[in-house]
Amino acid sequence: MTFSVQVKVMPLKELLDPQGKAVMGGLGNLGLNAIHDVRIGKNISLQIEAASEEEARQIAEQAAKKLLANPVMEQFEININ
Template sequence: MTYTVQVTVMPLKELLDPQGKAVIGGLQNLGIKAIQDVRIGKNITLQIEADSADKAKQIAEDATKKLLANPVMEYFEIHVAQ
């Protein structure tokens, strides 16, 4: 069965997010003052052939730990759909 897996990778909350800071500055320059913080991350969609949703999640987690996210600077969340 083919599963669609969404991987969201975000910078660790403890670290400065330079892209987010640049965007918040741009928004404020445009007069949009209500937004207090911006964090920029990645959304990755994987199509995984696996026997079960748990196996698809395990494959996605392995791929994310090995290549898609830098654990020193980022955390990730995985969501599996059929």
């Protein structure tokens, strides 16, 4: 069975996000001043062949830990639809 798994990788809350700050400046220049804070991360969509949702989640977790996220700077979250 194929599971569609979303891995959301975001910069840790404690860290500055210079890319987000730059985008926030750009939004301000466009007149969108109601936006206070911007943080930018990755969204990775995986198609995983697995026997169960639990197995698919484990495979996604391994992928996130080994390659997709850098634990020094990023946290990740896994969602299965």
